[in-house]
Amino acid sequence: MKRIAFIILMLSALTAGAQYIEQGSMWYNGALVYTATLHDGGKVILGSTVEGEELEFMLVPVKGEPGTYIIAKGPNDAMMVEEEGHTVRLIQQEDLNILCFYDAEDTLYKLMSATREEDNQKLNVENWMTLLRGDYTMADGTRVTIDWNKALVGGTYVPIEAITFNGHTTGILRIDGAGTPLNGCMEVQFIKDGLCLYPVGFDEYEFPHRLLVDSITLTSSNSKYGCYDYVCSTLLHGSELNYYDKPTLRLLRNFILARRGYVFQSKDLKEYFSKQPWYKPADNNDDIQLSLLEKLNIELIKYREATFDKEV
Numbered sequence: 001m002k003r004i005a006f007i008i009l010m011l012s013a014l015t016a017g018a019q020y021i022e023q024g025s026m027w028y029n030g031a032l033v034y035t036a037t038l039h040d041g042g043k044v045i046l047g048s049t050v051e052g053e054e055l056e057f058m059l060v061p062v063k064g065e066p067g068t069y070i071i072a073k074g075p076n077d078a079m080m081v082e083e084e085g086h087t088v089r090l091i092q093q094e095d096l097n098i099l100c101f102y103d104a105e106d107t108l109y110k111l112m113s114a115t116r117e118e119d120n121q122k123l124n125v126e127n128w129m130t131l132l133r134g135d136y137t138m139a140d141g142t143r144v145t146i147d148w149n150k151a152l153v154g155g156t157y158v159p160i161e162a163i164t165f166n167g168h169t170t171g172i173l174r175i176d177g178a179g180t181p182l183n184g185c186m187e188v189q190f191i192k193d194g195l196c197l198y199p200v201g202f203d204e205y206e207f208p209h210r211l212l213v214d215s216i217t218l219t220s221s222n223s224k225y226g227c228y229d230y231v232c233s234t235l236l237h238g239s240e241l242n243y244y245d246k247p248t249l250r251l252l253r254n255f256i257l258a259r260r261g262y263v264f265q266s267k268d269l270k271e272y273f274s275k276q277p278w279y280k281p282a283d284n285n286d287d288i289q290l291s292l293l294e295k296l297n298i299e300l301i302k303y304r305e306a307t308f309d310k311e312v
Contacts (some may be wrong), residue, residue, distance in 0.1 A: 019067060019092050021059070027099060027112040030127060030237030031168060032120050034112065045074050050120075051166055054078035059088055067091075071101075094292045096235065108299040109307075110238035121167040128162055128169040130234055131243065134227050136194060136218035142181050144218055153180040171243065172200060172208055182216070190244050192251060194219040194227060225278055228255040236297050241304040249308065253301040260288045 023038045027046060032055070034046040039058075047056040056078040059069035067090040071082045087102040097114035117123055129148055136144045145152040151160045158177035163170050163185065177183040186197035187210060197216040200208040220227035231252055241249060251272070254264070258273040261282030273279045282288055290298070 019090065021090060021099075026115050026118065028115040028117075028123055028237070029110065029112045030239035031124060033115060033118055033123065039075075044069065045076075047074070047076075047078065055081045057082040062087075091292075096292060098235070098296075100296070107303055108296065109303045111235065111296065111300070113235060113237065121164055124167060124169050125162045125164065127237075127240060128171075130230055131190070131240060132173070132188065132195070133230075135221045135223070136227075137221045138181060138219075139217055140181070143221070144182065151175060151177070151182065153177050153182050156180050158182070170208070173197075186216070188243075190248055191217070192248055225259065226255075226276065228252055229259075231297055232256055232259050232294060235293050236300050238300050238304070241301060244304075246305060246308045249301055249305050253298055253305070256290070256294050256298055257288070260290060260294075262288055 020042075021036050021038070021044050023036065025036045027034045027036065032048045032050060034048040034055075037045040037047065039045060042061040044059040045056055046059065047054065049055065054076070056074040056076060057080055058072045058074045060072050062068040062070060069088045069090075071084055071086045071088060073080050073084060082101070083103070085104065087106065089100045089102070091098050091100055099112040100108055101110045101112075103109055115123065126148075129146075132146050133148070134146060136146065138144060142154045143152070144154075146160070149160060150157055152158075153175075156177070156179070158175060158180060160176070161174045163172040163174055171189075172185055172187050174185050175182045182197070185200050185202075185208070187200050187208065189196040189198065195218040197218065199211045199213050199215075201211050202208055222229065225232075228251070232255075241252075244252060254262075254269055254273075258264075258269075258276070258279055261280050263281050263285055264270045264273065
């Protein structure tokens with residue numbers, strides 16, 4: 001009952017004070033930027049282009065529920081990219097300006113955020129690098145700091161670049177670190193408390209493949225909250241969670257609660273977070289207040305956890 005009540009209260013908070021989508025506004029879904037075109041009756045067409053293919057879907061306003069829409073097929077001969085009949089809610093609260101997508105069970109499964117940046121690739125790279133940035137330590141003790149476009153490897157700054165394909169990140173990082181322990185192209189896998197880097201090569205068609213050499217583990221050494229702190233301050237769209245395995249998703253979700261002092265009942269979570277120097281258990285879980293961003297991120301992670309096995 002507590003779980004159901006929490007969702008109802010959250011949805012009520014989201015719909016309160018909803019406004020309207022503006023003509024020409026741009027919306028980013030974690031992969032592409034869509035532009036809004038307003039039509040009669042308050043209908044909104046959201047359209048984008050990828051590899052020359054026109055994409056679109058229509059939002060039909062729900063009568064008596066400002067800011068709430070039902071997804072329908074657009075009027076143009078373009079590819080339909082969303083599920084007809086699903087609900088979309090416009091939320092403009094706590095400095096957030098977002099479109100929340102809900103399935104037939106009224107479960108949040110993705111977001112689109114308002115943006116002024118038209119470059120899909122730039123947004124995709126920034127989104128991915130947000131997950132990587134931080135301080136790490138290699139097995140041999142070498143300190144590594146990953147920033148937006150450079151890394152500090154054992155005291156030496158080296159250029160880094162997220163490799164993209166058709167504007168989308170591939171999960172591969174190019175590190176120009178000749179003379180350092182990190183050099184070449186590395187496929188990034190997110191693991192508990194850090195990253196695992198797999199050296200890759202490319203065939204004649206530029207398709208990557210892992211090389212038969214040892215992987216490199218980077219353990220987070222962020223001085224305060226570790227490698228998951230971004231999830232408490234950075235709004236997820238849903239697509240970012242595809243980089244994580246199921247156990248790490250569970251840890252990521254509960255990190256948000258731990259930052260607020262949530263007292264866990266599960267033995268593994270209790271043991272893990274009790275070892276974190278920043279963890280301060282609350283006197284009462286019922287007194288814990290989450291921001292809207294934190295609530296949304298938790299719901300998105302829960303959805304990814306629930307659908308992980310089916311999607312894999």
